[in-house]
Amino acid sequence: MAIPTRPSMPTSITGLNWLTTDDGSRTLHDQRLNESYHSGCGALAESWLVYVLNSGVAERLRGGQATRVLEYGLGTGTSFLLTAALAEMHGVDLLYVGIENNLLPAEVVADLELLHAIKNFHADQLWRERFQDVRFQRSLSLLQEGWVSVLQQACGSLSSTELVQVAPHTRLVLLQQDACTLDTSLLRTVLDFEPLGGIHAVYFDPFSPEVNPNLWQPRVLQNAYSWLEPGGSFTSYCVKSSVRKDLERIGYLVRRVPGPTGGKRQVLLARKPSSPDSQAT
Numbered sequence: 248m249a250i251p252t253r254p255s256m257p258t259s260i261t262g263l264n265w266l267t268t269d270d271g272s273r274t275l276h277d278q279r280l281n282e283s284y285h286s287g288c289g290a291l292a293e294s295w296l297v298y299v300l301n302s303g304v305a306e307r308l309r310g311g312q313a314t315r316v317l318e319y320g321l322g323t324g325t326s327f328l329l330t331a332a333l334a335e336m337h338g339v340d341l342l343y344v345g346i347e348n349n350l351l352p353a354e355v356v357a358d359l360e361l362l363h364a365i366k367n368f369h370a371d372q373l374w375r376e377r378f379q380d381v382r383f384q385r386s387l388s389l390l391q392e393g394w395v396s397v398l399q400q401a402c403g404s405l406s407s408t409e410l411v412q413v414a415p416h417t418r419l420v421l422l423q424q425d426a427c428t429l430d431t432s433l434l435r436t437v438l439d440f441e442p443l444g445g446i447h448a449v450y451f452d453p454f455s456p457e458v459n460p461n462l463w464q465p466r467v468l469q470n471a472y473s474w475l476e477p478g479g480s481f482t483s484y485c486v487k488s489s490v491r492k493d494l495e496r497i498g499y500l501v502r503r504v505p506g507p508t509g510g511k512r513q514v515l516l517a518r519k520p521s522s523p524d525s526q527a528t
Contacts, residue, residue: 251287253266253267253268253269253287254266254267255267255276258275258355258358259352259354259355260352260355262277262278262279263275263276263277263278263355264276264278265358266283266287268285268286268287268288268289268290268291269287269288269289269509270288270289270290270291270292270364270368270509271291271364271367271368272285272289272290272291272292272325272360272361272364272368273290273323273358273359273360273361273364274286274287274290274323274325275322275323275351275355280454280458282454282455282458284322284323285322285323285325286484286507286510286511288507288509288510288511289507289509289510290323290325290364291325291329291361291364291365291368292374292507292508292509292510293484293506293507293510293511294325294326294329295329295374295507296506296507296514297482297483297484297506297507297514298318298326298329298330298448298450298452298482299326299329299330299333301480301482301504301514301516302316302448302449302450302480302482302516303447303448303480304316304330304333304447304448304480305333307339307447308330308333308334308337308339308341309333309337311337311339312339313339313340313341313342314334314339314340314341314342314447314448315341315342315343315344315444315445315446315447315448316330316341316342316343316344316446316447316448316449316450317344317345317346317434317446317448317449317450317471317474318343318344318345318346318449318450318451318452319346319426319449319450319451319452319453319462319467319471320346320347320451320452320453320454320462321345321346321347321350321421322347322351322452323351323356323359324345324356324359324394325359325361326450326452327343327345327394327419328361328387328390328391328394329361329387330343331343331386331390331413331414331417331419332383332386332387332390333383333386334414334416334417335386335389335390335414335415335416335417336380336382336383336386338416339416340416340418341416341417341418342418342420343417343418343419343420344419344420344422344434344446345419345420345421345422346422346424346426346429347421347422347423348423348424348425348426350398350401350421350423351398352398353395353396353398353399356394356395356398357395359391361387361391362384362387362388362391365378365383365384365387366378366379366384386414389414390413390414390417393413393414393417394413397411397413397419397421401421401423409421422434426453426462426467426470427461427462427464427466427467429470434474444476445474445475445476445479446474446475446476446479447475447476447479447480448479448480448481448482449471449474449475449479449480449481449482450482450483451471451481451482451483451485452483452484455485456485456487456489456490463485463490463493465493465496465497468481468490468493468494468497468499469497472497472498472499472519475519476519477519477520477521477522478518478519478520478521479518479519480516480517480518480519481494481499481515481516481517481518481519482514482515482516482517483514483515484506484511484514484515485514485515486503486511486513486514486515490515491503491515494517498519498520499517499518499519500517500518500519500520501515501516501517502515502516502517503515503516504516
């Protein structure tokens with residue numbers, strides 16, 4: 248089936264265009280790579296279902312559980328903003344670690360218009376009711392401003408491992424490095440993991456294996472596994488068989504689950520076993 252033509256507009260970066268996806272939210276399309284940051288079927292729906300919901304993070308935050316998330320490929324920051332808005336709405340502490348080798352300029356991300364998409368979301372009734380919560384929208388608005396400010400600092404004096412209090416309950420650490428060569432001890436050193444504990448959820452959202460195969464190498468997936476707490480989740484849009492097999496060899500319990508309505512038929516949900524005797528289902 249032919250890919251439909253969707254509304255687009257240029258950014259200040261040559262070859263990088265804003266694309267209006269089918270659920271009304273925006274994503275970026277890299278013409279050089281011929282790859283979009285999210286599915287054209289719905290950037291908002293993909294970020295919300297594949298990462299915030301499937302990972303169990305939304306459930307943890309609603310339950311009042313302090314949560315630690317590690318994202319590979321921050322991109323526009325959509326998944327970060329949705330996760331943090333939930334944390335602020337529920338008054339629950341969130342530590343969010345983002346690995347991104349090519350941070351977007353603040354002036355580009357300022358045009359994300361995520362709050363506008365949230366207010367006009369039409370793809371799913373249950374999600375629309377959640378998104379229409381005034382507390383969620385208010386939190387998202389403040390976080391968008393904070394995210395743009397962080398990006399402005401990142402282009403100046405912000406250290407690549409500096410912890411930033413973006414909102415009352417949300418702390419962000421940007422690791423501006425290549426995940427393929429990231430020092431495996433860096434995250435533990437920076438965040439002082441001994442008293443803190445491990446990561447509860449990994450959002451794995453780099454460009455596809457065809458475009459960026461290095462980030463899908465077993466050693467990168469192994470690093471994510473080592474940082475996860477037992478029972479922690481690893482979620483991705485990619486269900487490629489070679490990726491699933493690599494995850495299984497590492498020790499993840501891997502399965503395919505339904506994707507967003509109108510989008511990918513299946514997406515990936517993996518977990519680190521909560522005990523040595525855990526079995527895949």
